[in-house]
Amino acid sequence: METLMFYILSVVTVGSAVFVVLLRRPVYNVLFMILTMIGLAGFFILLRAEFVAMVQLIVYAGAIMVLFLFVIMLLNIDQIRPPVQARDIRWWAGALIAFALFGLILVVIKGIVLPAMETAVVAGQSNTELVAKELFTTYLLPFEIASVLLLAAIIGTVVLIRKQS
Amino acid sequence: MIPIPAINLGSILPALILCAAGLVVLAVGLFVRRGAVTVAALISLVGIVLAFMTNSPLRALNAEAFSGLVAADSFCWFLNILILIAVGLTVLISAKYLADEGMALPEYFVLLLFCAAGMMFMVSGNHILVIFIGLETLSISVYVLAGIHPAIPRSQESALKYLLLGAFSSGLFLYGAALLYGSAGSLALPALAKYFQAGSTSLMAKAGMGLLLIGFGFKVAAVPFHMWTPDVYEGAPTPITAFMSVGVKAAAFAAFVRVFFDSLAALQVNWSQILWVLALVTMILGNLAALVQDNIKRMLAYSSIAHAGYILVGMVAGHTEGTSALLYYLLAYTFTNMGAFGVVALVGRKGEANNMIDDYRGLAKLHPLLAVTMAIFLFSLAGVPPTAGFVGKFTIFSAAVKEGYVGLVIVGVLTSAISVYYYFRVVMKMYMEAPATEPQALHFGPAVVVGLLIAAVGVLYIGIFPITYLDLAAKSVMPLF
Numbered sequence: 001m002e003t004l005m006f007y008i009l010s011v012v013t014v015g016s017a018v019f020v021v022l023l024r025r026p027v028y029n030v031l032f033m034i035l036t037m038i039g040l041a042g043f044f045i046l047l048r049a050e051f052v053a054m055v056q057l058i059v060y061a062g063a064i065m066v067l068f069l070f071v072i073m074l075l076n077i078d079q080i081r082p083p084v085q086a087r088d089i090r091w092w093a094g095a096l097i098a099f100a101l102f103g104l105i106l107v108v109i110k111g112i113v114l115p116a117m118e119t120a121v122v123a124g125q126s127n128t129e130l131v132a133k134e135l136f137t138t139y140l141l142p143f144e145i146a147s148v149l150l151l152a153a154i155i156g157t158v159v160l161i162r163k164q165s
Numbered sequence: 166m167i168p169i170p171a172i173n174l175g176s177i178l179p180a181l182i183l184c185a186a187g188l189v190v191l192a193v194g195l196f197v198r199r200g201a202v203t204v205a206a207l208i209s210l211v212g213i214v215l216a217f218m219t220n221s222p223l224r225a226l227n228a229e230a231f232s233g234l235v236a237a238d239s240f241c242w243f244l245n246i247l248i249l250i251a252v253g254l255t256v257l258i259s260a261k262y263l264a265d266e267g268m269a270l271p272e273y274f275v276l277l278l279f280c281a282a283g284m285m286f287m288v289s290g291n292h293i294l295v296i297f298i299g300l301e302t303l304s305i306s307v308y309v310l311a312g313i314h315p316a317i318p319r320s321q322e323s324a325l326k327y328l329l330l331g332a333f334s335s336g337l338f339l340y341g342a343a344l345l346y347g348s349a350g351s352l353a354l355p356a357l358a359k360y361f362q363a364g365s366t367s368l369m370a371k372a373g374m375g376l377l378l379i380g381f382g383f384k385v386a387a388v389p390f391h392m393w394t395p396d397v398y399e400g401a402p403t404p405i406t407a408f409m410s411v412g413v414k415a416a417a418f419a420a421f422v423r424v425f426f427d428s429l430a431a432l433q434v435n436w437s438q439i440l441w442v443l444a445l446v447t448m449i450l451g452n453l454a455a456l457v458q459d460n461i462k463r464m465l466a467y468s469s470i471a472h473a474g475y476i477l478v479g480m481v482a483g484h485t486e487g488t489s490a491l492l493y494y495l496l497a498y499t500f501t502n503m504g505a506f507g508v509v510a511l512v513g514r515k516g517e518a519n520n521m522i523d524d525y526r527g528l529a530k531l532h533p534l535l536a537v538t539m540a541i542f543l544f545s546l547a548g549v550p551p552t553a554g555f556v557g558k559f560t561i562f563s564a565a566v567k568e569g570y571v572g573l574v575i576v577g578v579l580t581s582a583i584s585v586y587y588y589f590r591v592v593m594k595m596y597m598e599a600p601a602t603e604p605q606a607l608h609f610g611p612a613v614v615v616g617l618l619i620a621a622v623g624v625l626y627i628g629i630f631p632i633t634y635l636d637l638a639a640k641s642v643m644p645l646f
Binding site: 136141145159 | 279
């Protein structure tokens with residue numbers, strides 16, 4: 001059953017990722033991107049990481065992709081068609097490098113022997129609870145630094161937008 | 166009950182003070198209308214001095230804190246000093262620049278302080294997660310600062326370019342971290358070191374190491390990951406360019422050294438070969454490209470790429486000698502490059518004008534003291550005694566020769582000789598040529614004069630009395646070995 005689910009999810013995720021790149025209308029790109037994110041969330045559920053799956057759905061498929069859609073619709077980007085790129089020497093060089101990197105990653109992945117790790121699933125404790133415990137004890141400091149990072153990002157956005165007016 | 170691990174705020178106090186100073190500037194900026202920039206600069210300076218004072222206990226502390234995520238040791242103590250010098254001089258240079266360009270933005274200083282705090286977390290990180298979050302904090306602040314100039318499209322273009330390529334390199338860095346986590350089961354530097362010392366070297370771990378190397382290579386602007394540097398350095402506001410070329414580079418090199426010498430030491434045979442090649446091409450390409458530049462910011466951008474090459478030679482040499490030479494070089498480079506960019510900011514005019522090398526014609530006749538200061542910085546960049554730049558290059562090259570990297574040192578010396586040409590071209594313009602027909606008066610603010618004075622005295626002092634500082638650098642790298 002799990003193996004079957006894995007293959008179904010793989011086809012959906014990889015297939016929609018390919019469509020994200022191939023289709024020329026931005027709205028379709030974003031919709032397929034959402035489908036990719038949902039597929040990834042499915043993988044996380046198969047791995048029994050339901051917290052990450054929920055974050056994937058709420059943050060990526062929900063918030064970020066909807067923002068993408070808003071921007072596309074507000075700016076009417078859909079009307080603008082990107083020019084078809086000529087296949088010059090740079091195009092072929094880029095394709096070659098991309099395939100070389102793909103081959104390299106393939107070789108690395110084929111050679112992977114994952115070490116046995118202690119299972120993250122503890123009876124009677126939800127995944128969310130464990131993540132929260134770690135986040136607020138062991139990883140307290142990076143969690144707090146992230147707040148400085150977000151504040152810097154907010155201030156930066158306000159500064160960059162305000163100066164236009 | 167959940168047991169809460171010990172929280173030792175003292176180990177990150179300098180960074181905390183910088184964050185707090187940033188928040189104070191942010192709050193004060195809401196209420197002060199006139200002279201907001203001056204007030205913001207003064208508060209920032211107070212924060213930097215306080216951070217400087219609270220930094221000194223870290224040297225003797227030598228402890229891990231926050232469940233081993235942070236290492237408060239002499240290495241981070243030394244780098245914190247470098248970062249504070251860089252951000253302090255940037256604040257001093259900025260006041261005049263912001264006034265000239267009519268940018269009444271207190272947020273400029275907030276982002277600067279947050280950026281410095283991110284750097285401090287990065288250099289004290291004992292876990293790749295902390296290093297990454299520190300890296301992102303500094304990167305996001307710098308992306309915005311590069312594009313903060315409201316009137317110059319080139320500034321925004323540089324910010325966008327930096328953001329896109331920076332996000333890409335962060336992605337590669339994270340991919341590398343994920344592969345390392347997959348092989349070792351942890352991202353804590355001591356755990357990684359233990360894993361690799363046990364002799365387990367999978368292809369996946371090596372690929373992870375390579376991707377981390379690319380991520381760091383991008384931040385230190387090593388060839389072939391340098392493509393963004395000239396455009397971003399030229400387009401960003403001059404004080405920010407100074408800060409990027411010194412602070413970001415120092416923090417990135419520090420994390421680079423800590424990760425590679427502390428946790429990937431067992432793979433040194435592999436990565437030092439890669440770094441050897443990177444150092445070679447970085448020195449050659451940086452110096453050759455700097456020869457043909459007409460814009461002084463672009464010329465200094467290529468020169469900073471070339472200096473990244475010399476610093477990489479220190480990493481290739483390795484051991485206590487190579488890394489302590491690297492730290493001394495970073496210190497010398499901090500004073501020198503901040504000073505050189507400070508002069509560029511002083512000579513520059515509204516709208517980033519007056520930044521061509523030809524604009525320095527006859528500067529010695531108009532402003533003899535300013536010309537002497539600029540000459541000191543350029544001599545130090547070229548590596549002429551008795552400046553700090555000379556001692557830095559000498560110690561790095563002698564450490565490399567001791568380890569048997571004679572070929573690399575020969576290339577280093579030859580490219581340094583090439584670099585003398587483009588540095589001295591500016592000196593020649595200042596001293597040998599007549600000034601432009603209608604020289605406009607320069608506007609000397611008190612802050613920028615103090616900043617240049619500190620930088621010039623620093624370059625000469627640590628160049629003439631290098632022993633104390635070489636010794637400090639050697640003691641500071643002890644926790645890594």
